[in-house]
Amino acid sequence: xxxxxxxxxxxxxxxxxxxxxxxxxxxxxxxxxxxxxxxxxxxxxxxxxxxxxxxxxxxxxxxxxxxxxxxxxxxxxxxxxxxxxxxxxxxxxxxxxxxxxxxxxxxxxxxxxxxxxxxxxxxxxxxxxxxxxxxxxxxxxxxxxxxxxxxxxxxxxxxxxxxxxxxxxxxxxxxxxxxxxxxxxxxxxxxxxxxxxxxxxxxxxxxxxxxxxxxxxxxxxxxxxxxxxxxxxxxxxxxxxxxxxxxxxxxxxxxxxxxxxxxxxxxxxxxxxxxxxxxxxxxxxxxxxxxxxxxxxxxxxxxxxxxxxxxxxxxxxxxxxxxxxxxxxxxxxxxxxxxxxxxxxxxxxxxxxxxxxxxx
Numbered sequence: 360x361x362x363x364x365x366x367x368x369x370x371x372x373x374x375x376x377x378x379x380x381x382x383x384x385x386x387x388x389x390x391x392x393x394x395x396x397x398x399x400x401x402x403x404x405x406x407x408x409x410x411x412x413x414x415x416x417x418x419x420x421x422x423x424x425x426x427x428x429x430x431x432x433x434x435x436x437x438x439x440x441x442x443x444x445x446x447x448x449x450x451x452x453x454x455x456x457x458x459x460x461x462x463x464x465x466x467x468x469x470x471x472x473x474x475x476x477x478x479x480x481x482x483x484x485x486x487x488x489x490x491x492x493x494x495x496x497x498x499x500x501x502x503x504x505x506x507x508x509x510x511x512x513x514x515x516x517x518x519x520x521x522x523x524x525x526x527x528x529x530x531x532x533x534x535x536x537x538x539x540x541x542x543x544x545x546x547x548x549x550x551x552x553x554x555x556x557x558x559x560x561x562x563x564x565x566x567x568x569x570x571x572x573x574x575x576x577x578x579x580x581x582x583x584x585x586x587x588x589x590x591x592x593x594x595x596x597x598x599x600x601x602x603x604x605x606x607x608x609x610x611x612x613x614x615x616x617x618x619x620x621x622x623x624x625x626x627x628x629x630x631x632x633x634x635x636x637x638x639x640x641x642x643x644x645x646x647x648x649x650x651x652x653x654x655x656x657x658x659x660x661x662x663x664x665x666x667x668x669x670x671x672x673x674x675x676x677x678x679x680x681x682x683x684x685x686x687x688x689x690x691x692x693x694x695x696x697x698x699x700x701x702x703x704x705x706x707x708x709x710x711x712x713x714x715x716x717x718x719x
Contacts, residue, residue, distance in 0.1 A: 365451035383700075390476040391448040394709060398471070398484045400457045400636050408441065413486045414454050416695040418443050421702075423452045431468025432667045433461050438543040442469075444513040450706070453476065455636065459604050462639030463546070476542055476573035478651070479713050481705050482658045484640050485698045487690045488600065489630035490664025491613060496630055497576050497667065497686035498593030500697045501600070502562045503660040505628040506551040507620045508638030509603035516611075525615045529622070536618055551641035558597070560718030561659055561701045566595045566702065571681055571692040579685050582671045588669065593693060598631025599624070609676035613669040632662035647709050656716055665690035 372495045397663035399413035417423065432439045433456025470477060488490040490499060514526040520534075527560035528535040529549075529681055540549075570593035583589035602615045620630035648655035665684040670676040684690075705712045 363662075384408055390474060391444075393480045394449040394706060394713075395451070395481045395483065396477070397450070398455055398466070398482060398640065399450045399452070400462065401441075402454050406454075411691055412550055414418050414452065416491060416691060417485075417554045417699075418451050418457070419630045420695065420699070421445065421450060421452070423450065427451075427474075429453070429468070429472075431465070431472065432456075444535075445623065450577075450702075455640070458554065458635050459602065460637035462636035463643045464641050466597060466643035467647065470643065470652045471499065472507075472651075477647075477653045480653065481702075481712070482530045482653070483642070483693050483698050483702060484580065484637065484658065486633040486634065486636070486662060487665040487687070487694065488630055488662040489608070489666050489668035490589075491598075491617065492583050492589035492669060493600070493613075493617065493665045494588055494629060495596055495664060496580055496589050496591050496593055497664045498570055498572060498689035498693055500570065500589075500593070500595045500661060500663045500693045501566070501631040502558050502565075502595075502596035502697075503600045503625050503637070503662065504553055504555055504558050504597060505599040505620070506553070506583050506637040506641045506660060507601050507623045507628065507630075508549040508642075509567045509601070509605065509619075510548045511619075525611055527572070527615055527619075532586045535615075536622065540623055544547060547639075548642075549639060551645070552642055553658060553660060554716065556718035557656065557659065557716055559719075561655045561661075562595065562597055565700050568595060568696060570594065570696065576686050576689055579671075583667070584672055593689060595697060596631065597629075598664050599628040600632045600634055600637045601630055602634055602636060604635060606635065607633070608670075608680040610669045616668070631663065634662060637662075659701065661694065661701075662708070663690040663693040663697075 377701050378483055397417050397676045402412035402414040403410045413605050425443055425444045427442040429439055429442045440454045453469055456464050460491050485577055510530055512530050516526040519526040536567055580590050597621055616633060617630045644655050647653040665686045670679045
């Protein structure tokens with residue numbers, strides 16, 4: 360009887376070893392305690408060694424040399440885009456894919472991945488964007504206090520009342536620019552507020568940096584007569600982002616974005632950058648925070664201007680909408696310079712920044 364019990368116990372142990380993923384190499388199953396995640400939205404070609412997109416400078420300059428399979432990541436030819444990490448497994452890079460749906464899905468997949476402990480991780484959402492010429496210039500870098508989404512009602516402006524400035528207005532409202540957002544249904548879905556103390560700290564670390572400029576960008580800036588901020592050399596500012604799956608452009612839509620950000624932030628925010636992902640990132644972060652998978656107070660959004668969000672004076676919007684980004688190089692360099700400055704300060708003081716968020 361004793362021998363039979365021993366055989367049964369041995370068989371149970373063998374089955375457990377064969378079929379339990381947690382029993383196979385327990386050391387490998389322990390989640391990596393990630394200190395920082397860098398999130399970019401696109402790459403032009405390869406992650407290294409060719410024309411850079413948003414991701415490449417981070418991979419090359421932060422030595423994210425190890426490739427980590429990411430089945431839940433963005434589906435890009437020829438398949439899912441892998442994660443990248445440094446050899447210490449403390450910094451992780453993710454390419455989310457562009458548009459709101461990819462930003463949301465990729466972030467949820469990462470946040471729920473059991474291979475990573477993200478509970479004390481700092482997230483740097485980092486990419487290029489269209490810059491509002493009323494606020495800043497191509498190559499400038501904006502740290503966001505607010506991310507505003509695009510849940511909106513729309514009438515074709517050719518059919519809208521003649522007094523309306525455009526045909527877009529909040530869900531639940533009856534016209535553009537209502538006095539308050541209390542009435543519209545789903546009003547919360549359009550506003551995401553970042554940790555103001557961390558944002559102020561990040562801005563303070565970078566506000567005096569000298570950002571890259573070049574002669575072609577400077578000459579193009581000069582054509583924005585009547586827009587003094589658009590004519591300045593690149594600089595670092597506090598400015599908010601408007602996320603939309605519409606790749607919009609032009610003076611009328613730029614006015615809408617200014618009004619929209621002002622409306623949802625109760626006049627506290629300033630529309631600086633337009634992009635296609637940030638409300639998706641923040642929506643996922645809110646849910647992951649509620650699941651105690653991440654700390655949403657450790658999220659930063661940094662956008663840099665690769666092009667203006669409207670046409671220059673005397674030109675048609677379709678001209679600049681379809682033109683190549685004249686500021687691609689300077690905006691990518693600004694994104695890395697400002698973002699890495701903050702990243703390195705966080706990592707250099709890790710025992711303190713692990714326990715206490717800078718600026719608080």
